[in-house]
Structure formats: C-alpha cells, structure tokens
Amino acid sequence: MSFFASKNTKFRTQGLRFHSVGLMTGLVLLILLPALVQSNNYILQVFTHALLLANLALAWNILGVSGSISLGHAAFFGAGAYCSAVLSLEYGFSPWFTIPLAGLLAAGLGLIMDLICLRLRGAYFALATLAFVEIPRVITDNWDGLTHGSLGLVGVPGLPSLSLGTWVVDFSASITASYYFVFVYSLVLLGLVRFLFSSNLGLAFQAIREEEIAAEAVGIPANRYRLLSLLLSAYFTGVTGACYAHLVHYIEPGLVYGLHFSAIPMIFAICGGRFTILGPAMAALVIYPLDQFVFHPLLPAGHEFLYGVVLILTVLFLPAGFWGGLRKVS
C-alpha cells in the first residue's frame, strides 16, 4: 500500500513479476500506439489528451500525497496555459522558452495559494482552493489588453519543429510527433515523481499527511515541506497547461480555469491510488479513452457521468484506488 513497499527488502516476487509484466506491456503498447492505429488521428488525439491528463494527475498527486486535497488546480493549469500562449502569440517567444516559464508563473501562484490557504486543513483547505481559482480567472477575464478577455486566444502557435542534426521533428505535420512529445514529458514527470516519493522527501510528505504534530516533533518542518509539494505540483500543472495551449491552439478563461481541470486530476488520482506513484497516471490512461471511445458516442450529452460513477465506486469499494488495491492483493 505504501509506495515504499518497493524498497522493502522482502520482495513479493510473484506479485512483482505480474506487475512488471503488465507495466512493460502497457509501456510497449503506448510506444507502438501510433504504428498500431496507423496514425488514426482521432485515436492519437484522444491518447495525447489522456497523457496530458495523466500528467495533471501526477502533478496533482505530488500535493495529494502530502495530505492536501486541492480542488483548485485549474488555477495553475489556466495560468500556465495563458502565460505561454500570450508570450508566444503576442510577443513571439518560442514555446520551448515559454512553457517552462509558464510553470514558474504557476509556481508563483502556488506561493500565493500557500499564503492564503495552507494554514487550513482538510475540507477547509479544499474549499479555499476551490474559491482560489477565481483569482487568476477574474484577472484573465478582465485584462482585455493582454488576454482578450472572455474571447479567448485563437491561433496559439504550435510547438516549433525540433532538429537534431539531420533528424527533424515537425510537430505541425502530424499528431504523431505531438503524441510522442507528451509521452516523453509523461515519462520524465513519472521519473521525477518516483524519485521524489522514494526519497526521504516522500517520507516527509507521508509523515505530514499521517500525523502532522508528530512529524514536527521528529524534526520535520511541516509547513516548509507542504509548501515544497505545492510548488512542485503547481509548476508541473502549469507546464501541462502550457503544453495544452500549444497542442490545442485555442484557449478561453471558462475552459482552462473550468472545474473540469480541477476535478479531473483529483478523480484520476483518487481512482488510481492517491498513495501510489503510477496509479493516477494509469487511471487517466484507462478512464479518459473509455469515456471518449465508449461513453461519448453512447451519451454525447452526459458522458461525463462516468467520472462521477467511477469516483463513487472507488471511494466506496477501493479506498486505496485501483493500483493501491492491486498492490495490496498481491
């Protein structure tokens, strides 16, 4: 159940082999996906988006693992999207420069959120973050000169082509390149989350989540570690928002600051397993395509009910999440 289980000396080899075979298969499938679907644009688009959402869930969970449930990550997502879009569209900066910058802006916003909300705990913190989203949304909505307000930004430049020697990756030519870009970003973020959670920073995050007073009594400055987890979480949510802007080419305040982008990472993280490294990402890669390929055609108007149902079922029957539950069984 604990994500330190893998570091324990007594490996449960049977379960471990099962897991690693499953994981390797999934990884290979994701790598081969463009070839398998013969670059069917729709399928690739859905999985590109699923990977973006996986990144959101991974980023959300950096904060989640330290015990804070945020309902306001759309603030970071939207701010990141707008920062990168405005700088590249209006001022002509390269997205390769503006995407990491967008993360920094989101982290700055995270610092403000910390000052306002992080003295609160539990449900109070969650509610405060829900309200917090309104701050960047209202600013974006009303700063017409910079953001075109509620009209949104149209024609956000795509990712510029990358050239490595003679090998050129052109992101405008096909969705395949974008897919692989997001895929690589997911791997990097996953690696980072794994490093964080299995280091002693992860130990501190867990201890704060479990029993804050005791954590402080054994020398863990709880507020500092909670701030660290919030800043990292906000940074990568902002970067993901920026990627979204450059992949979709169109953003508006109601969309990128919408409840959707606050709720979705939380739902995936809880369904996949809040206290696991991989769970949130896997939930995104299963549930979102399921939604798009199966439920959307069936129920075009109300397909999002799926998220509610999955969340309720998880909370009732698998409180540790799919991945968390699976680990426990083996």
Place this chain on the structure above:
Amino acid sequence: MTVLQLQELSKTFNGIYALSNINFTINEGEIVGLVGPNGAGKTTLFNLISGRLRPSSGKILFQGKDITGLKPHAVCKLGISRTFQSSRPFPRMSTLHNVLAGQVFGKGFSLHTRPEDEQMAHELLDVVGIAHKAETLAADLTLSEQRRLDLARALATRPKLLLLDEVAAGFSPVLVKQAIKLINRVRERGVNLLIIDHFLNLSQKVADRLLALDHGEKIAEGPPDIVMKNREVLRAYLGMRYQDEEDD
C-alpha cells in the same frame, strides 16, 4: 552541568494561568518525574519545552542555549524529543518507516536513507521489543505497541533530553516492569529524561527527583520519597479532607 533550565516560565490561556513562574533545572544524567493531578499543567509544560506552545513569559534554556519560542522541529534538531500522551504514530506507514522518519529528520536531513539509518531503526525497534512488527502498518499495532513505537521514533532522533508523556499509564504491573527496564536502558545511552507520571507507577521507581505541580504552580521538588510525603502533594492528590484529618 545543567541540561534544561526553566526560568520564571508562565503560560496563560485567555488570562488564566496554566503555568505560573516555574523555575526548575534538570542536571546531566538525571531522570526527573513530573507529577501532579489532572489539570496541574504537566502536558502544558511539555508543550512549552518541545515548542508546541510559546510561553507567555519566562525562558527555557537547553544546554545553556535559549530555546524559548523555537518551533518543534527546531527544538527536536537541537536534541529534545518527546512522546505523546495518546501515542501519535503515522498510521498508514510501516513501523519501520515511522522510526526512519525520526532517524532521517531528527538531526539533519539526507535525501536518501542510508543503510546505517535503516540498521539503527531496526535496532531501536528491537530495543522497545517490536522488531518483529517492522513491516506492519502502525495502525495495525496494539495500543501498547504503538506507545513503544512512539518511544522508538523519539529515540531515533538521538535526543539529549527525552520527554515521556504518560508512557506507563494503563500498563499492567508486568508492562510497568518492562517499561522500567526500558527507561534504564535509555538512560544508559546518555539520555536525560523528564517523565510525566500522573499515576506515580513509574517515577517512584526510576526517578532521581520529582517535580510536583498543582494548578500550574510548583508545589514541591526533590527526591521521590520526600516529595511523596510532602503535605502539599498529598493534599493535591488526595484532597483537603486528608490534610484536615491529619491536622486533627
């Protein structure tokens, strides 16, 4: 050589004194029992020393250094560690990781757990007698095991002064005997102890000195047998009637 020195220490909550003008010293190598009836201010005193609460006035010196107003994590890093009246384990973490948290963060910080940290954590679990539960989630331990875990985790921070809050409350005579042994082992490691002991089942046997509090004031201090015969202490524990009868 004094380990801990309390100077004119007071704490008020909304104008009401929880502790007033406490002067007290713990010397190197000492075990001190902190006794007194419910509401005497024992736990408040712990919260002041460990940084959980800020004193309203007065000073706390630890090894000659003023630590008044420091945060709990900073106090811990200087060498004061504590257990809690009702133990506070990290429930969804393994017993071993509970102790590792103290081992890793108690003095400094290392990004990765070193093998010697892990070995030390195992050793401490052995000291308190729950080594066989290293992989068990702390939530699944019995209450007595959780208290031992609390103690192991506090020891893992390598304290110079250990504050024990009611470690033996509710213990059977057999467990109390084990606790006494354990405390002597801790003392041998060069740790000074301040033990809250409301029911007096531990401190009479291990303490070098007692500090008795009542209504936030120091009413007696000295060797256990003398303090236990002090009239103020008897009155605090047993009520006015006892004193009246004695006066007759």
